Amino acid sequence: MSGVLPVAGPGEVREAYRRLLRAEKPAVGVIVGLNVLATGAGLAAPWLLGRIVDGIAAGGPHTDVLALGIVAATVAEVLFTRFALRSALRFGERTAGRIREEFVDRVLDLPASVAERVPAGDLAARGTGDVSAIASTMSYALPQVFIASLRVVFLLVAVVLVAPVAGGAGLLALAGIGVALRWYLRRGRPAYLAEGEANSLIADELGATVEGARTVEALGLAARRLDSGGAAVEQGRLTRLRTLFLRNVLFPVAEASYGAPVAVALFVGGLLYFEGALSLGAVVATVFYLRQLDGPMNTILVWVESLQASAASFARVEGIAAVPRPEVCDPGRPVDERIVVSDVRYAYAGGPDVLRGVDLEVRPGERLAVVGLSGAGKTTLGRLLAGVDRPRAGTVTVGGVPVADLPPDELRRHVVLVTQEHHVFRMSLRDNLMSAAPDPELRAALRTVGADWAGDLDRDLGEDPLDGAQAQQLALARVILADPHTVILDEATALLDPRTARAAERALAAVLHERTVIAIAHRLQTAHDADRVAVMDAGRIVELGTHDELVVRDGPYAALWRRWHT
Structure with missing residues (x-):
């Protein structure tokens, strides 16, 4: 897996939309039904008006019944529209919540190696801006476009039924909007995807600069970071200008085309009326139907940008589901606690092997120290x-x-890795311990690792954050509560001061008695106290034995030991 998250194709996005609609079948049915009633009521008023005109033209008496019918139809249209929009907004909010939940589930389901290697800005942009864009579209744009589209269809049918020739001629005048919309849609997806990618790059640049602020200051890299950030912002500006250009072509063409259908229908309908082929009421009704097209079509065009941007955002969010994952299978249950490494080779992102033919067997209950120079392959x-x-x-x-x-839950019961980097969530200390154990056990775990500062388990670690040493103590307490049979410590106490580190290591030694401990460290005192020592160099285990054996052998480990003591 490279450092770039995939993007879903148009077919996958359409299937995602269908999946969301299927999950809300009853609500969709109610929305469609209410809109059919609202549209039917809206069609009644122009038809009744045409009847009134025909009656007046024929010299017949004018009755108030038809006028009252127009009033009743208008009121019914308003009420049905209101309830339809209310139902649509509720549908949108529920669907937006479902999208957010799916995104979080998918991110948490990502293989750890993938989650660590993708640009943090890309993942953050997809989880914030892209998800928000989809949620807004599902709550507002999609319901209104659906309602408007349904009304357009009904109005088109009504125009053709009332005055096929005059109405059809008027509808042909809408061809300009169709051509402009097709032109826009063909170019919109790649343009909005490019804009989303540029936003991810900006977020990644900002995040990297903020996270490495001390390094930037210490090494005088401010100008370089400004240049890098400026390049990302410039790319974002260019992609934004591209989408603005597309809108600046679409909207003027659409606005110029709104009056054309009415003018054409009046002209053709007038000719037919004077020839006796069409009644005056039919002409009036047709013109009113065509005028009613302005509202829903304008709604569609106003929201089309949101739909295009949302479709691009949806493609980026759905792309999380396309991240390659290992085939799901039942690996069975471990029969014992023995860990065996057999002829292992490993390379990062298609590069050269950083582990080359590693063989190792870790016995249950053993304390194994893995040592070597930086870059030897210990952490890998x-x-x-x-x-x-x-x-x-x-x-x-x-x-x-x-x-x-x-599976993650099963793995955690067997092996836990503790590194120098520990995430502290913006919630209470109790929740950060990630255990359903009762409070006395939580407090006991914290005491074991020397976390004397942990008095209140309800302390909000978002408002009252921990320092580096406290975060490591929290991580070690999590290990105690997880109670795995094997713990891998990768410089786990490196950020603690020497006195606290020694106390934590002594406490862990007591807690992890008769458990397997694999300690990866540069401090050779850890190796001195271990049952065995594995010495790594250039991706291989070059020595394996007890401390005393390796010192007597006078090989690479003995050289490290002498260097550590000088």
Whole structure:
């Protein structure tokens, strides 16, 4: 998987829309029914007006019944329209909520290795701006366009039925709008997708600059970051100008075309009337029907931009579902706690192998230290042992089952990886511990890792954030509560001060008694206290044995040990 999230195709977006509509079948039926009634009531008024005109032209008596019928039809149209729009807005809000829930579920279901490697700005833009655009469209644009489209269809049918020739001639005058709309729609999708991609790039540049603010300041990279951010903003400006150009072509053409159908229908209808082929009432009714087209067509054109932008946003959001995932299968249950690494090779994003033929067996209850110079492959091996990544070749198993094939909940009961980076959610301390255990157990876990600051479990960590050392203590408490049989510590106590780190390590040693601990560290004191030490160099395990054995062997580990003590 590359660092770019995929985008769904037009067919996949259409299927997503159909899926949402199927989930709201009763509501859609109510909306359609109310709009049919509202449109029918709206068609009655021009027809009744035509009857009145014909009656007056024939010299017959004018009755108030037809006029009252127009009033009644108008009131009915307003009421049915109001209830239809109300139902449509409720449908839109429910559907928008469903889209947000699906997006969150899909992101949480992403393989960890994929979620870590995609640009954070892209994922954030899809989860904020794109989801909001879809929600707004489903709540407002889509219901109103649906209502307007239904009315356009009914009005077109009415025009053709009342005055086929005059009405048909008037409808031909709408061809300009059709041509302009087709031109716009063919160019709209790629233009709005490009705009969304540019917005993601801007968000990614801003996020990277803010996250690395201290590094930028320390290394004097402000000018370089400004240039990079300026280039992203310029790309966003150009894509925005493209979509503005498309609208500036569509809307003037549409507005210039609104009056043409009425003028053509009046001209042709007048000729037919003087020839006796069409009644004056039919001409009047046709003209009124064509005038009524202005409202719904204007609604469609006003919202067409939102629909195009929303379709592009939907393609980006639905693209999350297209992220490649391992085939779902039942890997079985591990028969024991033994971890075996067999001839494993691994490479990042199509690059050269960073692990080359690694073989390792970790015995249950063993404390194994993995050491080596930076870049030797220690962290990569830890990620494979924890099931975060999948080997390019070879196998990593726990109890005979591939670690990466285990479902997340099952994996967490067997292996947990603790690194230097720990996320603290903007919620209470109790919720951040991610455990359904009772409060006494939560407090005991916090005490075990030396979190003396954790007095109030209801403390809001969004309003009262933790520092780096406290965040690591929180992560270690999560491990205790998860109670896995194997814990992988990748510099897990690196951000703690020496005194706190030693206290936390002693506490963990007591808690993890008779459990497997794989410690990846640069501090060789960890290796000295381990049962065995695996020494890595250039993606291979070059030595394996106890501390004393490796020192006597006078190989790479002995050299590291001497260097650490100098």
